[in-house]
Amino acid sequence: MSLNCHRRIRYPVALASPSISLTFLGAAGTVTGSKHLLEADGRRILVDCGLFQGLKELRERNWEPLPIDAASVDAVILTHAHLDHCGYLPRLVSAGFRGRIYCTPATRELCSLVLPDAAHIQEEDAREANRHGFSKHSPALPLYTSVDPARALTQFQPVGYDRPVPIEGPRGSDQGQTRVRPGSDPDGADLVPTVEFINAGHLLGSAYARVRVAGKTILFGGDLGRYGRPVLPDPMPVAEADVLLLESTYGDRLHEPDDNGDRLAAIVTDTAARGGKLIIPSFAIGRVEEVLYWLKRLEAEHRIPTLPVYIDSPMAIGALQFYSSRLTELDAELSVSEVGSQRSGLRDQGQRPQAMRHVSAFATTRMTTIASPQQSADLVASRQPAIVIAASGMATGGRVLRHLAATISNPKHTVMFVGYQAAGTRGRLLVDGAREIKLLGRIYPVAARVERLDSMSAHADYRETMRWLSGFTRPPGMTHLVHGDPAALAALAARITAEKQWPVHIAAHHERVEVG
């Protein structure tokens, strides 16, 4: 009760036209840490709750206290399960957040993999830092521990696509029961905020969150997917919103034109001819599926040799199963290819066969999943030519580090990056041509070939973004650009202004704007 009284003083609900504001607590002027605070009619709703990643000065923001009390947040809405959109949730929960976490069912499934894994990695990193004295802090602490994701997962409230639902307060609170009554005030403004998820085609379960509050429609774009790509459907069109938050990751760039897998085929074939390994650092969810789609297709078309393919990531294996169980939410082509894949020779180390049967839509001819650390160590030591897919995608941590340490200094191997590489990450250093790289506390000279396949990005480039914007039949009253580096933000703002004459604003960190 004291919480409500407190809030009534700060945010009077009796105003004739309720104040609505947005505060950008992350992914403003940068691509990670998505957190957008919507305050309306005395309620606080946090849309996305992501980790800052990449440069040290950004990562250090994860340790700064939020400018609001976590316990005062009524609800969280998640657009998708990438860590830069959901990875701060356990920290928010450990700081006292007890509200519901709205997302699609698939986002909840993927969060059940990525959040415990993130806690595990942070605990491991803190342990390593303490063991080797890496950290200037003594002792080094994890941002959160395994207890926190477990608690966060109990607060999830999955909601299917295209179904507006009221945003309720914490379970069992009087706030949830007394304030959440659908209806309209005498001026026709909605009394109860609602959220609706619309498929964004960026990751399994990914969505734009359409929030309706006090007569306004605010579309939180999350991350925008791409058109005509395998695995995921095209982003759904949206016709109107009063306010739009739009990501700008590739606001200044175009992806390579689709080459029908030619470059990947050349990289695989060349590496095999040298007798080397192809190491693919990959985001454990999303990118693994697309890489496997292409490898499977190139094998079927006899455009690459049939090599052993190892998935060395328990999280990727779990995600593959979720993808395979939700083919109806994915690109229609996958359901068709599933029929032909039953003959594949999928092998399984450490997983029950019945569980693995469900990933056949993605299985290459000689695919093996690696579960235990010992099997992973054996694979690192193996000299057999192979394709190894391991997390993390920007080589910031995870099992791929040991694979890189074993291969990066030998020219017969290839390291292929397949997604966005944030500034400050090992992945970015390598694709920018670093001659040496630090891995697990040691410096290694770089002699392996380093390749980058941008065509597998899950983010729309600026042409695709403009195509999606063309679906609007009425310009948004304001388009706030988020989730981009400064050059990309400026370029996309200039393009929208020039081509559409829409009002555009580049969000700044901790900036608060009124939604008029």
Ligand SMILES: [Zn+2]
């Ligand atoms: Zn994303």
